[in-house]
Amino acid sequence: MRESEADVRRAGPLTYRGKAVPDTTTDQRLLDQRGPAEWVHTDPWRVLRIQSEFVEGFGLLSEVGSAVSVFGSARIKPGNPYYALGETIGGKLVEAGYTVITGGGPGMMEAANKGAKQAGGTSIGLGIELPFEQSLNDYIDMGVTFRYFFVRKTMFVKYSQAFVVLPGGFGTLDELFEAITLVQTGKVTKFPVVLVGTEFWGGMFDWIRKTLLVEGLVSPNDPELMYLTDDPDDVIETIRKAHVDMARRQFEAGRVEEEGERIHDAERADP
Numbered sequence: 142m143r144e145s146e147a148d149v150r151r152a153g154p155l156t157y158r159g160k161a162v163p164d165t166t167t168d169q170r171l172l173d174q175r176g177p178a179e180w181v182h183t184d185p186w187r188v189l190r191i192q193s194e195f196v197e198g199f200g201l202l203s204e205v206g207s208a209v210s211v212f213g214s215a216r217i218k219p220g221n222p223y224y225a226l227g228e229t230i231g232g233k234l235v236e237a238g239y240t241v242i243t244g245g246g247p248g249m250m251e252a253a254n255k256g257a258k259q260a261g262g263t264s265i266g267l268g269i270e271l272p273f274e275q276s277l278n279d280y281i282d283m284g285v286t287f288r289y290f291f292v293r294k295t296m297f298v299k300y301s302q303a304f305v306v307l308p309g310g311f312g313t314l315d316e317l318f319e320a321i322t323l324v325q326t327g328k329v330t331k332f333p334v335v336l337v338g339t340e341f342w343g344g345m346f347d348w349i350r351k352t353l354l355v356e357g358l359v360s361p362n363d364p365e366l367m368y369l370t371d372d373p374d375d376v377i378e379t380i381r382k383a384h385v386d387m388a389r390r391q392f393e394a395g396r397v398e399e400e401g402e403r404i405h406d407a408e409r410a411d412p
């Protein structure tokens with residue numbers, strides 16, 4: 142006996158028959174009512190929003206080539222010598238083949254994006270929602286504005302080959318020490334963290350060596366997780382060299398693995 146249309150309802154993968162057929166369709170239930178709204182302020186809903194930030198971030202950045210993240214003060218204005226330094230470094234990174242990623246804001250972020258854009262490269266801004274009005278700077282080709290700092294930080298680490306840290310305040314220090322902590326604790330493979338401005342960062346460097354190291358609060362090799370320079374060409378060369386070394390190590394690790402598999406296969410074939 143053939144089922145009449147009224148006797149059966151398919152709702153996606155579900156099938157209802159006879160008296161189980163619902164009175165309304167799935168779309169009707171979605172579209173006809175609003176219901177209560179408090180749940181948009183609950184953690185389970187936030188988890189979905191967090192997921193969507195990862196999806197958007199990965200979606201935007203996964204096809205970007207080799208990139209370097211540049212951090213630095215949101216408050217330094219054009220005309221300050223550090224701003225010019227940021228522009229130079231942004232431009233030189235592009236000339237060396239890197240995409241430039243910044244926090245998308247004003248100051249040193251804008252300087253690096255400006256240098257990158259003017260050098261004809263890809264200039265990316267990963268902005269952050271802040272309590273005051275704020276938009277991505279004018280020198281960004283591609284950008285995302287995140288709600289959550291921790292999602293944004295994942296993007297910087299995942300999609301850059303190196304960090305360049307220009308003079309800055311708490312935000313910059315947070316980004317610097319997050320990177321160093323990830324490397325120190327083995328949560329990420331070592332990558333170059335280059336601080337620019339010996340006069341600006343020198344005091345912190347001395348304190349790390351004379352206090353943290355002497356008191357045994359960091360390991361003897363930890364201060365070397367950061368490299369300090371004033372020279373934009375040295376910044377690029379340090380990153381390029383580390384990048385080549387890393388590619389060589391990955392290639393060799395792949396070869397060792399391949400060789401291991403070949404021996405394993407040969408042994409299985411001839412036990």
Ligand SMILES: C/C(=C\CNc1ncnc2c1ncn2[C@@H]1O[C@H](COP(=O)(O)O)[C@@H](O)[C@H]1O)CO
Binds near residue numbers: 244245312314316
């Ligand atoms: C303070 C002002 C604007 C702040 N806007 C920011 N936009 C994007 N990213 C920001 C902003 N402020 C901080 N950050 C992040 O921290 C680093 C800079 O912080 P600092 O305290 O200024 O050193 C930077 O790398 C960003 O990733 C007023 O215009």
